[in-house]
Amino acid sequence: MSTDVPTDVSDGSAAGLPAGHAFEAFDMRVVEVEGADWAMEMDVTPRVVNSSGVLQGGLMATLVDMVAGVALLRGEAPYERGSTSELQISYLDGARVGPVVARAHVLRRGRRSAVVRVEVHDRGADDLHVATATLTFAVRRAAEPGS
Amino acid sequence: MSTDVPTDVSDGSAAGLPAGHAFEAFDMRVVEVEGADWAMEMDVTPRVVNSSGVLQGGLMATLVDMVAGVALLRGEAPYERGSTSELQISYLDGARVGPVVARAHVLRRGRRSAVVRVEVHDRGADDLHVATATLTFAVRRAAEPGS
């Protein structure tokens, strides 16, 4: 599901989203991170925190899912389509300052499924490691005939 | 993190949230489900779907996290506080019609940690099983002295 993001999410805008979409609350932008297959930064604003003032866990999972999904559609040997089948996330610490940066690394590029690791750090808190996630996607290549 | 929801989330309103919070896009309400420790329903609206028209995976994880967290603060032997440490979700099918109902079952009520299962079904699609999740929380009881 994560790869079904609006095409313009990659430039950090919310253009193309229906009015009032949950993603409008996400202040995010693409960043270049050496060694990562794809990376995005997101601000920790009052619109995405819980009552303790840290980035809400489900919304962080949303960011992670999106970054992992886009990673599969880019770079070498990109997929045409993908949908999340499994998401596992370990919360290591609260993301309180921001921006957080989510870095995706594709671990496996199979014909039918792909596995992506995403690491999230809080840049404003000395690059604190706030979450680590592993996602599996059902994928499809553009050129694959008969599928 | 999920348990740090605004106190009023339990009645389905978004009162108490800062203006423009991502949760404003969630049309949800508490429902009574026999056998479940806590349950909420959420509509599948244009504000929470992806470009394929199904409930976005990360936003479904957000619902799951919230329902699991509230389940620990209610009922018999409630906890005073909790924060999500692990979230694993398997997406079984797309949630396209709605409303979806997320049912929480507390599997383990430990002194320091709790485990919750959440099942999500699409009521409008013949009760299709769309996701299953297992979450672990770091928890604290009200009465526990010195901790």
Next chain:
Amino acid sequence: MSTDVPTDVSDGSAAGLPAGHAFEAFDMRVVEVEGADWAMEMDVTPRVVNSSGVLQGGLMATLVDMVAGVALLRGEAPYERGSTSELQISYLDGARVGPVVARAHVLRRGRRSAVVRVEVHDRGADDLHVATATLTFAVRRAAEPGS
């Protein structure tokens, strides 16, 4: 991988295994459990416990993987082949007495992937819930041409 069990594992013997195989230490047998797609029982013996006297966690994962895999090869609409792609297990309590019973429930029977839930209880300890697991398998049906 789990489905690549020796054909005779289903009758609880270790016949067909190479001498000294790790599975020889597993005293297990098939049991009928109403409502489960497949179930096996295993004794908690000195050959499979850790130094605390409880069933070693990895060996319990091995049991879980095996029971889930066989569940996919049996019953209605069985698969021809399957291999584990994801295993998530939450340990709820130690399995100290035994036998433990592992019950598999197939949650999703897709064309290319399947999801199985396995619950493990310690029968000798008042049916204590000792673990819950979710597994994903890459699968293949017998009749599927061209794949």
Next chain:
Amino acid sequence: MSTDVPTDVSDGSAAGLPAGHAFEAFDMRVVEVEGADWAMEMDVTPRVVNSSGVLQGGLMATLVDMVAGVALLRGEAPYERGSTSELQISYLDGARVGPVVARAHVLRRGRRSAVVRVEVHDRGADDLHVATATLTFAVRRAAEPGS
């Protein structure tokens, strides 16, 4: 559970295990890997493979659990005790040649819980990445008074 390994497991022998213990089938030894908190190597022998000739998935989970657990008892700020509460493993490819090397990296050293990443590669197959795992442990420090 995983940390309750016999004290001598670290030197690769099975001394101290009850006769016929499943671990006797594991030919493993400690290896030094730069950057890892703990690492062990294990041979892919007929005693630990499935009928397809690859390292059985549950037995690989057992290796992973053991390596992660020992990592927490060693090095700087070691814990006195630990037991596995969550294990998530993604199987990326079959381990057919061996030896496999399992490398543990402690991601979080909390007061009550710790998170460990384990990566498994098949050294005999060009260092093929065969599995990645994330584990959570309930832990206890030696010096912690009153707990």
